[in-house]
Amino acid sequence: MIEVRNLTKRYGDLIAVDNVSFSAKPGEILGFLGPNGAGKTTTMRIITGFMPATSGTVTVAGFDIFDQSYEVRKRIGYLPENPPLYADMTVAAYLEFVARIKGVPRAEIRGARDQVVEACGLTTVIGRVLGNLSKGFRQRVGLAQALIHNPSVLVLDEPTIGLDPRQIIDIRSLIRELSAERTVILSTHILPEVSQLCQKVVIIDEGHIAVEDRLENLTRDASLEEVFLRAIAGDGRAKTEEAAS
Amino acid sequence: MRNALAIAAKDIRSYFVSPIAYVVMTGFLLLGGWFFFNLLARFNFLLQMYTSFRNPQAMEQLNLNELVISPLLHNLSVVLVILIPVITMRSFAEEKRAGTYELLMTAPLSVTEIVLGKFLGAFVFIFLMLLLTAVYPIILLVYGNPEIGVLLGGFLGLLLLATAFVSVGLLTSSLTQNQIIAAVSCLVILLLLYVISWPAETAGETMGAVLKYLSLTEHFSEMVKGVIDTRDVAYFITVIVLALFLTQRSVESLRWR
Numbered sequence: 001m002i003e004v005r006n007l008t009k010r011y012g013d014l015i016a017v018d019n020v021s022f023s024a025k026p027g028e029i030l031g032f033l034g035p036n037g038a039g040k041t042t043t044m045r046i047i048t049g050f051m052p053a054t055s056g057t058v059t060v061a062g063f064d065i066f067d068q069s070y071e072v073r074k075r076i077g078y079l080p081e082n083p084p085l086y087a088d089m090t091v092a093a094y095l096e097f098v099a100r101i102k103g104v105p106r107a108e109i110r111g112a113r114d115q116v117v118e119a120c121g122l123t124t125v126i127g128r129v130l131g132n133l134s135k136g137f138r139q140r141v142g143l144a145q146a147l148i149h150n151p152s153v154l155v156l157d158e159p160t161i162g163l164d165p166r167q168i169i170d171i172r173s174l175i176r177e178l179s180a181e182r183t184v185i186l187s188t189h190i191l192p193e194v195s196q197l198c199q200k201v202v203i204i205d206e207g208h209i210a211v212e213d214r215l216e217n218l219t220r221d222a223s224l225e226e227v228f229l230r231a232i233a234g235d236g237r238a239k240t241e242e243a244a245s
Numbered sequence: 246m247r248n249a250l251a252i253a254a255k256d257i258r259s260y261f262v263s264p265i266a267y268v269v270m271t272g273f274l275l276l277g278g279w280f281f282f283n284l285l286a287r288f289n290f291l292l293q294m295y296t297s298f299r300n301p302q303a304m305e306q307l308n309l310n311e312l313v314i315s316p317l318l319h320n321l322s323v324v325l326v327i328l329i330p331v332i333t334m335r336s337f338a339e340e341k342r343a344g345t346y347e348l349l350m351t352a353p354l355s356v357t358e359i360v361l362g363k364f365l366g367a368f369v370f371i372f373l374m375l376l377l378t379a380v381y382p383i384i385l386l387v388y389g390n391p392e393i394g395v396l397l398g399g400f401l402g403l404l405l406l407a408t409a410f411v412s413v414g415l416l417t418s419s420l421t422q423n424q425i426i427a428a429v430s431c432l433v434i435l436l437l438l439y440v441i442s443w444p445a446e447t448a449g450e451t452m453g454a455v456l457k458y459l460s461l462t463e464h465f466s467e468m469v470k471g472v473i474d475t476r477d478v479a480y481f482i483t484v485i486v487l488a489l490f491l492t493q494r495s496v497e498s499l500r501w502r
Contacts, residue, residue: 048351052501069500074353084348086255088262100251101352145348 001026001183003152007056009042016042018207019056025113026152029179031198031215032187035232039207040187044155047185048078060153067181074103076215078160081213083142087131091122091141094130103151116144121167135162147178148153154184159192172197191224202220203231218234248354252362253369256336260370265335269328270374272322280320281381283422284313309391310399310471317381318399318469322462324440325371325407329429332370333414334424336363337496341422360415364489367411377405395471402468405481406461410435412488419495433462 002024024030034040036084046053047060058065059061060072086094095116099109117126120140125133130141139162146154159175160168164202175184176197188194194201194215201218202213210231211218218227260266287310294302315396342348349359382400413434418427442460445453457463461484464477 015274044349048347049493049500050347050351051499068357070353073351076351078347080344080347082344084257084343084345086345087343093258097255098348100354101248101349102355103353139387152358 001028001032001061002185003057003059004043005057005059007043007046007058009039009046009051010054011051015207017046017053017204020204020207020209021056022072022202022209024185026183027180027199028200029184029186031176031194031201032185032204033189033191033194033228034204034210037104038204038232040204041157043204044078044080044157044185046186048076049073050078050153062151071161074152075151076147076155077149079118079142080147080156081157083138083140084140084145085130085138087129089130090127091117091130091133094141095144098145099148104149112148112150116147119147120144121170136164136167138165139163140171143174153183154182155180156184157187158189158206159186160188160190168193191228195219195224201227203228205232246358248358249362249365252349252354252359252364253365254456255388256366257369258361259335260332260366263397265332269332270377273324273328274377276324277317277321277378277381280317281313281384283354284316288312301361306356309385309389309397313385314382314391314396314399315469319402319466321378321403322406322465323439325403326435327409327432329371329410330414330417330428331408332417333411333431334428336367337419337492338413338422338424338427342424350499354492356500360419360489360493360496363415364412367415368408372404375400375407391424392471398471398473399469401473402465402477405468405478406465409461409481409484409488412485412492416488416492419492464488 003238004023004070006019007020008015020039020043032043040090042051045051045066045134047058049065049072052066061075063071063075065072086097089097092113095113098108099112100106104112116131117123120143122137122140122144125137128137133141139159143156143159145154152199154175156175160171163171172193175186178184186194186198198215201211201213201215202209212229215224218224222230288307291312292304292307295307337346340349379400382391382396385396386393396429400478410431414431417431417434418424420430421427438459438461440460441464442457442463445456445460447453448456465479467474467477
């Protein structure tokens with residue numbers, strides 16, 4: 001469903017993402033890990049068509065992100081690190097606007113809005129102005145925005161940041177539900193979240209893929225914390241070790 | 246087109262829920278009212294003076310269009326040079342700063358739809374603003390007899406001028422994520438286009454003609470006189486289309502840079 005091949009992104013002399021390849025299948029949640037500045041956000045921005053790669057290809061749902069960017073964008077829901085909210089709009093007006101620009105047919109906009117409002121627990125704040133919402137609600141509106149056009153691929157950049165423990169549990173179960181018929185890429189710094197949710201783990205460090213494997217293979221004889229620390233210390237050595245063992 | 250309208254509607258709303266729309270429109274009408282009052286007072290003074298001199302020839306020369314409308318439009322055009330950069334500075338720069346640019350650019354929208362939507366939003370705003378200034382010619386029409394054709398030509402010129410300003414404002418806003426940089430660079434470009442014909446008299450024949458052609462004021466003055474020449478209309482349309490085209494390129498550059 002998502003196929004990233006030899007992806008490289010350069011900003012001038014700085015190589016943010018270097019020859020990165022991985023893939024994710026429908027029904028799968030891919031945990032995308034790495035220290036800050038490792039290239040997670042850049043990779044996600046390329047997958048969602050926000051910025052182009054210097055070289056390499058990404059295919060989403062069979063469409064090339066560069067040549068058929070429009071088709072890809074129709075099928076992708078993206079929650080950036082900072083939820084893209086218009087501070088002066090109400091939750092309802094904002095979600096209706098997003099539904100419109102994401103191509104939801106006019107007659108279905110209200111229904112789609114009510115569905116994501118319900119799913120993300122926004123019923124009580126639907127008439128409130130986005131600028132006045134708490135961090136947790138803003139994050140949930142961001143998630144609602146990513147879901148509104150019923151995309152087959154979800155790219156979530158730290159979706160549970162700023163939420164209280166109960167909201168985190170709600171959002172996690174929502175993501176798990178959503179992943180049944182979708183491909184989900186989830187970037188996070190919370191390792192237990194990955195253990196609970198993801199079937200597959202990709203760890204990226206300084207632009208390189210350090211680990212790519214299924215969760216059960218990685219955590220067979222070490223905790224995910226150990227795997228993560230080894231991966232970012234060893235510059236890809238962990239990967240060969242894992243492969244050898 | 247549906248998408249462009251959605252973006253335009255969102256932008257218009259955002260102008261009117263923030264104080265920007267009210268501050269800009271109030272300022273524009275306040276200054277316009279002050280110009281109009283003073284021009285009318287001067288007209289009235291001249292009228293009374295010539296009446297007391299019993300000078301029918303000079304009375305014939307007194308013309309509402311030349312003495313009130315034309316200077317009013319020129320003054321308003323200068324106010325627009327300052328106000329329009331403030332209106333358009335947000336359009337792209339604010340989206341980039343707030344992170345909503347990621348939403349627009351990852352939604353299934355074409356860059357042309359985004360630019361067109363932004364343009365329509367700002368255009369509707371200035372159209373409403375200029376519509377409010379119609380109160381001045383209406384007062385003249387009720388109490389005097391200005392030439393309606395000249396009046397319409399002048400206001401059409403002002404609308405074209407303002408639309409060209411908006412397009413330049415969108416271009417500068419698309420180049421930065423800082424609203425102040427967007428506004429100041431737009432202001433500088435507009436002022437330059439305003440005064441570019443100053444050396445025209447001394448610059449030699451060809452150069453002079455070129456500078457005059459580039460000048461916004463020269464084309465605007467013709468329209469204010471009531472002369473609707475296709476050359477002037479074509480000039481404004483060229484500026485609008487060129488600025489929007491460059492905006493489209495500048496926004497799209499994110500996709501291939």
